[in-house]
Structure formats: C-alpha cells, structure tokens
Amino acid sequence: MIVGIDLGTTHSLVGCYDGQGPRLFANPLGSLLTPSVVGIDGDGHMLVGQAARDRMVSHPAQAVAAFKRWMGSARETRLGERLFRPEELSALVLRALLADAEAALGERVHEAVISVPAYFSDAQRKATRAAGELAGIRVERLINEPTAAALAYGLQDRPDGSRFVVIDLGGGTFDVSVLEMFDGVVEVHASAGDNFLGGEDFLDALQAACLADLGIEAAQLPAPQRGQLRRWLEAAKCELSQQPEVHVAGRLGEQPVDWRIDQERFARLAEPLVQRMRAPLERAMRDARLQVEQIDDIVLVGGASRMPVIARMVSRMFGRLPLRHVHPDEAIALGACVAAGLKARDRRLDEVILTDVCPYTLGTEVARRDERGQLLPGFFHPIIQRNSVVPVSREESFWPVQEQQTQLSLEVYQGESPMVANNIKLGELALKIDPRLPLAKNEVKVRFTYDTNGVLQVEATTCATGQRHELVLEQNPGVLDPQQIRQRLAALAALKVHPRERQENIALLARAERLYEEHLPAREQLQAWIARFRAAVETQDDALIRQHRRDFERALDTLEPA
Template identity: 80%
Template sequence: MIVGIDLGTTHSLIGRYDADGPRLFANPLGSLLTPSVVAIDDEGHVLVGQAARDRLVSHPESSVANFKRWMGSARETRLGQRVFRPEELSALVLRSLLADAEAALGEKIHEAVISVPAYFSDAQRKATRTAGELAGIRVERLINEPTAAALAYGLQERPDGSRFVVLDLGGGTFDVSVLEMFEGVVEVHASAGDNFLGGEDFLDMLETAFLGDLGLPAGSFPNTQRGQLRRWLEIAKRELSQRAEVRVTGQLGEHAVDWRIDQERFAKLSEPLLQRMRTPLERAMRDARLQPEQIDDIVLVGGASRMPMVARMVSRMFGRLPLRHVHPDEAIALGSCVAAGMKARDQRLDEVILTDVCPYTLGTEVTRRDGDGQLHPGYFHPIIHRNSTVPTSREESFWPAQPQQKALQLNVYQGENPMVANNIKLGELEVDIDPRLPIAENEVVLRFTYDINGVLQVEATVRATGRHYELLLQHNPGLLLDSEQIRQRLAALAELKIHPRDKQENIALLARAERLYEEHLHARAQLQAWITNFRAVVETQHDQLIREHRRELERALDALEQS
C-alpha cells in the first residue's frame, strides 16, 4: 500500500489514489487537515494535531509548531523530559497521519510519496526521508509541492505545449515552478522559492503592527498570552480575505484589547513580503526563458494564497486571473496521491511521465590564476546548474594547480555564489595523482549524477591510471542523522507514550476547553465545570455516554467561541 502525504508547515494531510481518483483521509476529529504541531501533556503523553495546537496556546513551553522550517538542521527542541530533532517531530506527525489512513483502509501502509518545497536543499530532502524512516515507512519518492499541485489541477491532461506557473504559498514556505506539458511528459523548466516565507510571516507582521499601535514593546506578554494573541490575529488575517475591516477585542492579562485593521492597511504592511514573493517568481521566469504572455495558466495553492493581495499581485504580473478552483489547503496532498498512483502504476496514469529539476547549482571548488600568474583558491565551479532536469549527469575535467602535486582535493558544494565560502559544502573526495607527470597529463574527470530523489553521486577518474573514486552524498555530517543514529532514535521513539487514536477526540476536546479557559475570563467557572464533568464521563469508559457528552460539550464550546 502506497499513500500520498503533504507534510506541511502548518497542516499535514494524507490520502491515496483509488478507483475514484485521489482521496484524502480524515483524522479522528473529522478534519482532513491535521495541524503540524506536537506537544507533551502533563502525564508525559505525546499529542499530535489539534490537541497539540490548543496546548500551544495554554502550554507553549511543552508544545512546538513550524518545525518544518528547521528540517536539515541540527536544531533541538525540549518538550518535557525529551529533546527532539526536526526529523523526529515530523515523524510523529507522519505517525499520526498513517494511523488515520490505516484506520480508514483497514490495512498496513508501507510506502509513501511525500511532498517537499521545490526549493528544499539536499539536506532538507534527506531529513524528510529520515522522518519517514522514523515513522516506519519507506519514502518511495519526494515530489516538489508545485509539481504536486499541478497534478491536482489535472495539468498533465492539457494539450501539448501548454505552459503553467504554479505558486505555492503555505504556512512557512513559498515555491514557484514553471511547467510544460509535452508528449505525455510534465516537464519542470524552472523552480525557485523562499524556505522562510509563508503565512507565519504575514502573522508576524500583524503582531508587530498590533504592538506598535498599542505602544507596547516586543515581549510585552508572557508566552501563554502571546499564543492567545497570535490566535486572534490568525483569525483576523483569515477574515480579512472576505471582509474590508476586522476588529480584534479581548482581554490579555491587564491589557484590554480593541484593535482594528482594514484590507488596505494590511496590503500596505505586506508590501515587503509581496516583494519577496516577486523575486523568486521573476527568477523562475528568467531561468525558463519565458515571458508572461507565453504562460497559459497560473495556479495558486497553499492556505496563505487565499489573501486577495496575493491574487492581485499575480494578476498584475501575468495579466490574467489565477486558477483557484481546487481547495488551496488540499491541492498538494491530492497531487501527492496522484503521484503515488503513478508509482503504483495505476492503469489510468501510466502514460504520464513526471520530471523535476535540481533546485540548486552543484559544483566543486577550484583555484583560479590572475593576470599576474598568482593563484587564488575558493572559487565555485558549477557542474550541474540549477533547474537542470533530473535525473541528470554531467562531467568536466580538472588538473592540479601546481607541478608535483600528489593529490586533488575535490570539495563538493551547492549554491549560487561565485565563492565557495558563501555556498553549502556537501562533502569532499581526495584523489591521488602521480606527482611525476606534467600538469597537462594529470587530468581528473569529475562526474556529477543527480537523481530524482535528490541523491548526488560524485565520481572521479584519473585519466593516466584509470583509478576510480566515488562519493555518494546521502547525508551532511553533523546536520543529518546517520544509520546508527536513526536506529537509536527509532528505539527512543518506540518508548514514547502516545495516546491511542480512538481517544484523540476526547483529548483534543479537553485541550480546546483548556485553551478557552485561558482566553475567556468571564466564563472560567462554567468552563471548569464542563471540563470536570467531561473528565468524569471519560473515566466511566462508557463509549455511548462519552459520545453523547462529547457532542454536548462541542456544542457548548462552539457557542462560547461564536459569542
């Protein structure tokens, strides 16, 4: 069984491709969207999803979100008595998604296609694969999120020569891809993006404006109140997509809040962020060597793409309205399901071939000689340029910089800067050469091969001796986990106390009630009574009674929030 997964910054989804096409699976709360949030409760149990998201407001010290932005780094987060890496936090979200899908399907899942931002680096892609391994599945393929969105829109069924631009503005990342349909192949011509630009940044901007208007310095509120404020501002941000003006009111500690913002001011405040969106979009178009009038359709996906200012910016740049008829939160997950169907060789999809591109330039360090004959090391020499269609293989020849050199040190980098100091080092390969030979006869042929799963193979052949060297770059020392570390982390994760799936509804409802207790001072006595009563009902272990009281409490909390 193979599934498609959108492992998102803000929300994650899972589904599969079956007889009726792509189908997404709901979590125990009946929602297709599972918040990408992890928390530890007072008993040391791990919570994932809505329950964790509510505790992010009431217990921020034991909850964490937005960890997708840290993938590929060695950053660690302490929750309770445990320290987690980004791969482990993502693995816990994957485990929750897999449990939901397995409950719906009634069978075990072994493989998955997972979507990643098109601009994810080599290290970030490897970290995503590791998260899948820690969750107990094999990641059959990583698919770029804009490419997945194109599949969700059925762009692979368009006539030959059709060209599209897909823009994906999610909670934490922004991606652009330029695609063309040609003889049954969906070919990616160029991709660009910003791994630190998304809906969260627009929320940060609103928080800054709020504090500025009220004359409050940053850090004015403790973490619990700041979490409550950001939740209010998130609601306001969403409402600004439909309303000309919104009002934020409430009580934050000793501060009575009454703040208004309209669409016009929101758009003006957002201009620096919109400019950051334009930069990768223009770069992708330049790399694809296309003008706006040569594009047939523009697709907008990602939850943050709902903001009207985003559609307006795209419309001005391309002179037409973007397509937005597929649910923006679900498009990437649906496309991942289509890609999973392709991997499973579904008969309706086997004629479609999907290509992708290398998101960064890959190359090696070289020494250059100036006009006076002086040697200067540290220059970057590209071998595979960014936006090369993958899989791809390129080779070039290199020679020692000085006579009687015994070895060539081949340092492998990714990046776009002419100096290696400003790029990311991926690995190194030392090649022995004959110091007795003249420089011109000590040729070393260096070949880079980059596959569709983001694995770089580096091969060096000494022409004079035929000796062959090889380096397979599958991890970055110090950043990513090696096989032994993965084994140890798997054992540690297995010991975690994770709440059973069938109790998630109750856990999430109690977490929501506790969040509302934090937020609504006037209703605390009533909320405390409701919480106490529901906990007592849960302890009876009487399923029907629990379901009845759960529905009653849900209705009561809905009414409280609406008021």
C-alpha cells in the same frame, strides 16, 4: 497500499487514489486538515494535531510548530524530558496521518508519496525521507509541491506544449515552478522559491503592527498571552481575505485589546513580503527562458494564497487571473494522491512521467589566477547547474595548481554563490597524483551524477594512472545517518502517544484548557465542565462519553463558537 501526503508547515493531509479519483481522509475530529503541531500533556503523553495546537496557546513551552522550516538541520527542541529533531517531530505527524489513513482504508499502509517544496535542498529532502522511515513507512518518491498541484488541476491532460506556472504559498514556504506538458511527460523547466517565506511571515507583520498600535512590547507579554494574540490575529488574517475590515477585541490579562485593520493597510504591511515573492518568480521565468505571454495558465495554491494581495501581485505580473478553483489547502495533497496512484500503476490513470529538476547548483572549489599570476582560492565552479532535469550526469576536467603537487582535494559544494564560503559543503575526496608529471599531464576527470532519488554520485579518475575514486553523497551535514535513524526509531517507539480513538477527547480537553487560559470570568465554570467530562472518560463507557462529549462541546461553543 500507497498513500499521498502533504506534510505542510501549518497543516498536513493524507489520502489515496481509488475508483473515485484522489480521496482525502479525515482525522478523528472530522477535519481533513491536521495541524502540524506536536506537544506534550501533563502526564508526559505526546499530542499531535489540534490538541497540540491548543496546548501551544495554554502551555507554549510544551508544544512546537513550523518545524518543517528546520528540516535538514540538526536543530533540537525540548518537549518534556527529551530533545526532538525536526525529522522526529515530522514523524509523529506522519504517524497520526497514517493512523487516519489506516482507519479509513481498513488496511495497512506500507508506502507513501510525500510532497516537498520544490526548493528543498538535498539535506531537506533526505530529512523528509528519514521522517518517513521513523514513522514506519517506505518513502521512495518525493514529489515537488508545485508538480503535485499541477496534477490536482489535471494539467497533465492539457494539449501537448501547454506551459504553466504553479505558485505555492504555504504556511512557511514559497515555491514557484514552470512546467510544460509534452507527450505524456510533465516536465519541470525551472523551480525557485524561498524556504523562509509563508503565511507565518504575513502573520508576523500583522502582529508587529497590532502591538505597535496598542503600545505593547512583545517581550512584555507572557508567552500564553502572545499565543492567544497570535490566534486572534490568525483569524483576522483569514477574515481579511473576505472582509474589507476586521475588528480584534478581547483582553490580554489586564490589558484590553481593541484593534481594527482594513485590507488597504494590510496590503501596505505585506508589501515587503510580496516583493520578496517577485524575485523567485522572475528567476524561474528567466531560468525557463520564457516570457509571460508564452504561459498558458497560472495556478495559485497554498493556504496563504487566499490573501487578495497575492492574487493581485500575480495578476499584475502575468496580465491575467490565476486559476484557484481547487481548494488551496487541499490541492497539493490531492496531487500527491494522484502521484501515489501513478506509483502504484493504477489502471485508471493514464501513464504520466513526472520530471524533477536539481533545485541547487552543484560544483567544486577551484583556484583562479589574477592578472599578476597569483593564485586565488575559494571560487565555486558549477558542474550541474540548478534546474537541470534529473537524472543528470556531467563531466569536467581539472588540474593541480602547483608543480610537484602530490594530492588534489576535490571539495563538493551546493549553492548559487561564486565563492564556496557562501555555499554548503557536501563532501570531499582526496586524490593522489604523480608529482613527477608536468601539470598538463596530471588531468583529473570529475563526473557528477544526480538521480531522481536526490543522491549525488561523484566520480574522479586520474588520467595518468586510470585510478578511479568515488564519493556517494547520500548524507548531508545535519541529516541523520542509518545508525542514528535506528536509535531514534527505538526512542520514538518508547514514547507514550494517545491512541487514535481517544483523540476527540484529548482535543476537547486541550481546547477547554486553552479557553480557561483566555477567559478569566469563566474559569470556575470551565473547571466544573472539565471535571465532569474527565469523570465521564474515566468510566470507559463509550456511550456515556459520547453524550458528555456532545454536551461539553456545546458548552464550550457558548464561550467560543466552533
């Protein structure tokens, strides 16, 4: 069975394509959305999802979120006694999703199609594949999130020549893609985005304004109180999508909180972030060589796209309202399910070819001569331009810069800066050349080939000797190599992870602990409820546990309506 997965910054979803079309699976708490949060409890067991999210409020040092933003880097986070890389944290979320899928399907899942931001770099895509491997599944296909959203909206069924702009604003990333449907092919003309712009940044702006109005320094708040305030403001941000004004009230320790904000002020606070969205939108349209009047539809997806300021900006820019009739949190996951069905060659789906583009320019370092003839090194020479449809292969010729030069260094970079110092170095080839030949005779032909799996192959041939060199860049700095994956896989296998059937109990206790942190007057009562429920769990009597769980939930709802 092949499943489709939306591995998001804030939430993740899993589903498949079956006789009824794309179908998403609920987690043990009955929700389609599983928070992309990993934590650890007092006994050293790993927590994933809602329990970890509540743990983050009550014990912020024992949970971590938004690690999708770190994919492709070697950053590590300590939870308990060990350090976790972003791939490992993502793998734990993937394992939870796979357990939900297997519980719903009643069969083993062996492969997944995972959605990634269109603007994810080579390293970030390979890190996502590594996370799948660590979770115990094969990930041959990654689908760009805007392309997945297009499939969810059925844009592949539109007439030939239809053009769309898909805008995806999630919890941590922003993507835009320009697509065209032609003869059974969904072709991506251009992609752009910002891997560090999402709903979390709008929440940061809201938090800064709230603290400033209350006269509180963020550094003065203990971590649990910062987490509590952030949760309140997250709810307020969501309410502002529906209400003209929101009231935030409560207590942070001894400090009372009484704060109001309306949509107009929030729009002012969000304006710098909204302006950051315009640049990738304009860039994608320029790269696609299209004017706004040539676009047939605009699709808006991602949980953060609910904010009215986003729809207003898009409407002003394109002169029409965007499509938003598919649930914004579910659209990408539904599209990933369709892609999984296509990969499995489901007979219920018409054959659709999905093209991808190379998200960044790939090239090499060259030296240039100034007006006085002096050599200036460090310039970036593009070979494969960004937004080239993959697979793509390009060849160019290079020559040494000095007479009697014995070696030519071919350094491979990724980026958009004219200087290599501002781009990312991916690898290097050292080529021997004949120092006796004149410069013009020491030509080296260099070919870059970038395939649909995100693998860059670099070939260099010295024309004088016919000698051929090859560099296959399957790994990038900060990405785990195969041996490291095997080591990390063994370490993850040794982790104590709560079984799926206990997740409802774990999440309920984590919620109770968070409420204990937040509600000082109710602490004694909460302790009594927690003790009673723990005693029921210890009996291992499923019927008794279910009854106590219902009672416990109702009791907690008196403090915080679910």
